[in-house]
Amino acid sequence: MNFDSYLSDRKKRVDMALREYIPPEHTYPTIIFQAVRYSLFAGGKRLRPILCMAATEALGGSADDVLPVACALEMIHTYSLIHDDLPAIDNDDYRRGILTNHKIFGESIAILAGDALLTEAFRLLANPDHLKNIDAAKRLDLIHDISEAAGFFGMVGGQVMDVQSEGKEVDLATLHYIHSRKTGAMIVTSIRSGAVLAGGKPSEMEALIRYATQIGLAFQIADDILNIEGEEKRIGKSTGTDRTRGKATYPALVGIEESRKKGRELLDEALSALVSFDEKAEPLRRIARHIVERDF
Amino acid sequence: MNFDSYLSDRKKRVDMALREYIPPEHTYPTIIFQAVRYSLFAGGKRLRPILCMAATEALGGSADDVLPVACALEMIHTYSLIHDDLPAIDNDDYRRGILTNHKIFGESIAILAGDALLTEAFRLLANPDHLKNIDAAKRLDLIHDISEAAGFFGMVGGQVMDVQSEGKEVDLATLHYIHSRKTGAMIVTSIRSGAVLAGGKPSEMEALIRYATQIGLAFQIADDILNIEGEEKRIGKSTGTDRTRGKATYPALVGIEESRKKGRELLDEALSALVSFDEKAEPLRRIARHIVERDF
Numbered sequence: 314m315n316f317d318s319y320l321s322d323r324k325k326r327v328d329m330a331l332r333e334y335i336p337p338e339h340t341y342p343t344i345i346f347q348a349v350r351y352s353l354f355a356g357g358k359r360l361r362p363i364l365c366m367a368a369t370e371a372l373g374g375s376a377d378d379v380l381p382v383a384c385a386l387e388m389i390h391t392y393s394l395i396h397d398d399l400p401a402i403d404n405d406d407y408r409r410g411i412l413t414n415h416k417i418f419g420e421s422i423a424i425l426a427g428d429a430l431l432t433e434a435f436r437l438l439a440n441p442d443h444l445k446n447i448d449a450a451k452r453l454d455l456i457h458d459i460s461e462a463a464g465f466f467g468m469v470g471g472q473v474m475d476v477q478s479e480g481k482e483v484d485l486a487t488l489h490y491i492h493s494r495k496t497g498a499m500i501v502t503s504i505r506s507g508a509v510l511a512g513g514k515p516s517e518m519e520a521l522i523r524y525a526t527q528i529g530l531a532f533q534i535a536d537d538i539l540n541i542e543g544e545e546k547r548i549g550k551s552t553g554t555d556r557t558r559g560k561a562t563y564p565a566l567v568g569i570e571e572s573r574k575k576g577r578e579l580l581d582e583a584l585s586a587l588v589s590f591d592e593k594a595e596p597l598r599r600i601a602r603h604i605v606e607r608d609f
Numbered sequence: 610m611n612f613d614s615y616l617s618d619r620k621k622r623v624d625m626a627l628r629e630y631i632p633p634e635h636t637y638p639t640i641i642f643q644a645v646r647y648s649l650f651a652g653g654k655r656l657r658p659i660l661c662m663a664a665t666e667a668l669g670g671s672a673d674d675v676l677p678v679a680c681a682l683e684m685i686h687t688y689s690l691i692h693d694d695l696p697a698i699d700n701d702d703y704r705r706g707i708l709t710n711h712k713i714f715g716e717s718i719a720i721l722a723g724d725a726l727l728t729e730a731f732r733l734l735a736n737p738d739h740l741k742n743i744d745a746a747k748r749l750d751l752i753h754d755i756s757e758a759a760g761f762f763g764m765v766g767g768q769v770m771d772v773q774s775e776g777k778e779v780d781l782a783t784l785h786y787i788h789s790r791k792t793g794a795m796i797v798t799s800i801r802s803g804a805v806l807a808g809g810k811p812s813e814m815e816a817l818i819r820y821a822t823q824i825g826l827a828f829q830i831a832d833d834i835l836n837i838e839g840e841e842k843r844i845g846k847s848t849g850t851d852r853t854r855g856k857a858t859y860p861a862l863v864g865i866e867e868s869r870k871k872g873r874e875l876l877d878e879a880l881s882a883l884v885s886f887d888e889k890a891e892p893l894r895r896i897a898r899h900i901v902e903r904d905f
Contacts, residue, residue, distance in 0.1 A: 336761065340761075342766060342769045342770050342773060344769065344773065345761060345765065345766065345769045346761070392724075396720055396721075396724060399720065401715070401716030401717045401720060402717045402720065402721075419697070420697030421697045421698045421772050422769065422772070424692055424695065424697060424698065424720065425692075425698075425765050425768055425769055425772070427724070428688075428692060428723070428724075428727065428765050429760055429761050429765040429766075431724065431727055431728065432727065432756050432759045432760040432761075432765065433756070433760050433761065435731045435752060435756045436752075436753060436756035436757055436760055438752075439749045439750070439752035439753040439756060440753055441749070441750065441753065448745075449744075449745035449746040449748075449749050450745040452745075452749055453735045453737070453745050453748055453749060454735075454737065456731060456732075456734075456735035456752060457732055457735040457736055457737065460728050460729070460731045460732035460735060461732055463728045464725055464728040464729055464732060465632065465636075465641060465642070465725050465728075465729065469641065469721050469724050469725045469728065470638060470641065470725075472721055473638045473640065473641045473718065473721055474638050476717050476718070476721070477638060477640065
C-alpha cells in the first residue's frame with residue numbers, strides 16, 4: 314500500500330465532510346463561523362478521524378460510512394485546542410505556525426467557538442440525516458463513549474491535572490494520568506468508535522483498544538520529545554517550552570533516551586495487538602510507526 | 610394547587626438527581642468537581658428543568674421519568690453561566706450574591722468546568738443507565754434538538770450576537786435575534802423535551818412550543834426590567850449594569866412602560882396557547898405568571 318496517499322486521501326475526505334457539516338463563513342452571525350472554520354482548517358493532520366476510519370476499515374467496514382463520527386471527533390479535538398490555547402490556560406499565540414484563535418478573533422469569540430464546536434459534535438452524532446444505517450441504540454452508546462472520553466474522566470480531567478501540575482514536581486503515576494486522559498482517551502475512543510460501527514467482535518475490540526492505548530501514550534511521548542528537540546534545533550539548548558513552563562513531560566522524568574526506548578516498546582506492543590488482523594489493518598500498523606517516528 | 614410547594618418539590622428532585630449524577634467533591638481530580646458543584650448548587654431556580662417536568666406533566670407524564678433530561682438542561686444552562694461570567698465575556702464577579710466560578714477557582718478551571726458540564730450533559734442524555742423506557746431513536750432526536758438549541762443557531766449564536774452588540778446601537782430585530790436564541794432556544798427545548806417524552810401529539814407540541822416561545826421572550830424582558838429597577842433601588846438612578854455596559858435591552862429600545870405592556874401581552878398569548886389543556890397544565894400557567902411578575 315502507498316501509505317502517503319492513504320493518509321492524504323482520508324484527510325481529504327474528512328476535510329470535505331467538515332466543510333459540508335459546518336455552515337459557511339457568510340452565515341449569520343458570521344464571526345463565529347469564521348472563527349470555527351479558522352481553527353478547523355488550520356492544517357490539522359486529522360489523526361483522530363483517520364484512526365476512526367482505519368479501525369473501521371481494519372474490520373472490513375467502509376471509511377465513508379463513519380465520516381460523521383470521524384468529523385465529530387475532530388470537532389471535539391479542535392474545540393480542546395482552541396480552549397487550551399487561551400491566555401488563562403496555555404497562553405499560546407501560535408499553533409501550527411499561525412496565530413491561535415483568540416489572537417485573531419478575541420478571547421470571547423474563541424471561548425464561544427470552542428463551545429459551539431463541542432456542541433456541534435454531539436449534534437452531528439445525533440443528526441437524523443447521517444449514519445442512517447446505524448442502529449439508534451448503537452449511536453446512543455457511541456455518544457456515551459465519546460462524551461465519557463471527552464469529559465471529567467477523560468480529556469477535561471487530564472487537562473485539569475495538567476494545569477494543576479504546572480511548575481510542580483510530578484511523579485510518573487500523575488504523568489501517566491495526564492497522558493492517558495488528556496490525549497489517550499480521545500485516541501482510544503476514536504479507534505473504538507470506528508471498530509464498533511464496523512461491528513467488531515469482543516476479541517477484535519479488545520485488541521484494537523489495546524493498540525489504541527499503546528499508540529496514545531506513544532503519541533504523547535513523541536510529542537514531548539519533539540517539544541525538546543524542536544526547540545534544541547531552533548535555539549541550541551535543551552530547554553523546550555514544556556520545560557520553561559514547568560510542564561510535566563516523559564523525557565523530563567525519565568530522560569530522553571529512556572523515552573525513545575519506551576516509544577519503541579509501545580510500538581512493538583501496539584503492533585503485537587494487531588497480530589491476528591490481516592492486511593486490512595495495514596494502515597493502523599503504519600500509523601503506529603508514523604506516530605513513534607514523530608511524523609504525526 | 611399550591612404552586613410554591615410544587616416549585617420547591619420539583620426543585621428538590623432536580624437538586625437530588627444532580628447530586629447523584631455529578632461525582633462527589635472528593636473525586637480525583639477534586640478541583641474540577643468542586644468547581645462544577647459550586648456553580649451547579651449556587652441557588653439556581655431550576656426554571657429549565659421545571660419547565661421540562663411541567664410540560665411532561667401537562668400531558669399526563671411523570672416528572673421523575675424525565676429527570677435525567679431535566680438535569681442535562683440545567684447542566685447546559687450552568688455551563689453557559691460559568692462561561693458568560695468569564696472576564697473575556699461579561700466579566701462578572703458575582704452571580705446570585707456569591708462570587709462567580711472563576712473568582713473562586715481561577716479562569717482556567719472555570720473554562721474547563723464549563724466544558725465538562727456541557728460534555729456531561731450529553732453523556733447523561735446518552736447514558737444507558739437512564740431513560741430506559743424511552744425509545745433509542747427518540748433519545749437521539751432529543752440529543753439533536755437540545756444540541757441545536759445550545760449551539761450555533763441557538764444559545765451560542767445568541768451569545769455571539771450579544772457580545773458583538775455591546776456598545777453598539779441595536780435595532781429591535783437584532784435584539785429579538787439575541788433574546789430568542791440566547792435564552793429563548795433553551796427554554797423552548799426544555800418544554801419540547803418534556804412534551805416529546807410524554808408522547809405529545811403534533812397539536813399539543815405546537816401549542817406547547819408556542820407557549821414556550823412567548824414565555825422565553827417574556828423572561829428576557831422581565832430580566833431586563835429587573836436589571837434597571839434593581840439598580841434604581843440600589844443607587845437611585847435609572848442606569849443598570851446592562852446600560853453601563855451598553856447592552857442591548859428591551860426597555861432601552863422601547864421604554865420601560867412599553868416593555869411591561871409587552872410582557873403582559875406575551876403572558877396572555879402564552880396562556881391562550883394552553884387553552885385546550887386541562888388542569889394538569891396549571892403549573893405551566895403559573896410559571897408563565899411567575900415569569901412576568903419577575904419572580905424567576
